[in-house]
Amino acid sequence: MKLKPSDRTRRRLLAAVAAMACGMSSAAPSASAPQAPVVLVVGDSLSAEYGLARGQGWVALLQERLAKSMPQARVINASVSGDTTAGGRARLASLLKQHAPTVVVIELGGNDALRGLPLQGTRDNLQTMTRASQAAGAKVLLLGMQVPPNYGSAYGRDFAAVFPEVAKQNKAAWLPFLLAGIADAPDASSWFQADRIHPTAKAHPRMLENVWPLLQPLLR
Structure with a gap:
């Protein structure tokens, strides 16, 4: 036709x-x-399972929790025992490039204080890490730390103030104290290993409970 x-x-x-x-x-x-969440944790011995059997640290417990609610989510634990904010800053660029995280959790600063490093350096390093992570498209959660009273009230106050300052300046999430309910507990000594610095295995679930309320909204 x-x-x-x-x-x-x-x-x-x-x-x-x-x-x-x-x-x-x-x-x-x-x-x-939706993009599967990738959580990059850049920390020191508190996140690197120092003195613990593998799988007992709060980061490993986080991966277990996410496996149930967000099976596609991945947690990258790039924590190094003894690391400082300067060390984390030096390592961060390659970690961002390799893992392309959606959330970066920064748990550093405690070793800066133990070594008596200038607070301005700690502040600058955390600032640089936060901004670099955000520039790479990631949300940031800063885990605050506090020092024992024997460091002096002025130093302790100034050190603790570094974390909220950086968070506020960069509109990042912030946890006041990773070891809340542990280091300040009435029976604090029972929550720490013999060195009185590193938490025992029973403390890490509580550490995760401190982190989770602030981390969970960043994963949505």
Whole structure:
């Protein structure tokens, strides 16, 4: 059957519309697919399971929790015992490039205080790490630390103030004290290893409970 010019035009228009519809339907799922969360933890011995059996630290417990509620989520523990904020700053760029995290948890600063490093350096390093993480597209959670009273009230106050200052300046999330309910508990000595610095295995679930309320909203 020979088609009239009007029939041929109509068929071409219908074919074009159908092709456009197929293209739109195939592109929609990929555009709306959520990115699986990747949590990068950059910390020191408090996050590196110092003195513990593997799997007992709060970071490993976090991975277990996420495996139940967000099976696609990944937790990268890039913590190094003894690390300082300067060390974390030096390592961060390659970690961001390698893992492309959606959330970066910074748990550093305690060793700066133990070594008596200048607070301005600690502040600058945390500031740089926070901004670099945000520039890479990640949300940031700073885990605050406090020092024992024997360091002096002025130093302790100034050190603790570093974390909220950096968080406020960069609109990052902030936990006042990672060891809340542990280091300040009436029976604090029972929550620490013999060195009185590193928490025991029973303390790490509580550490995770301190972190979780602030971390969970960043994963949505």
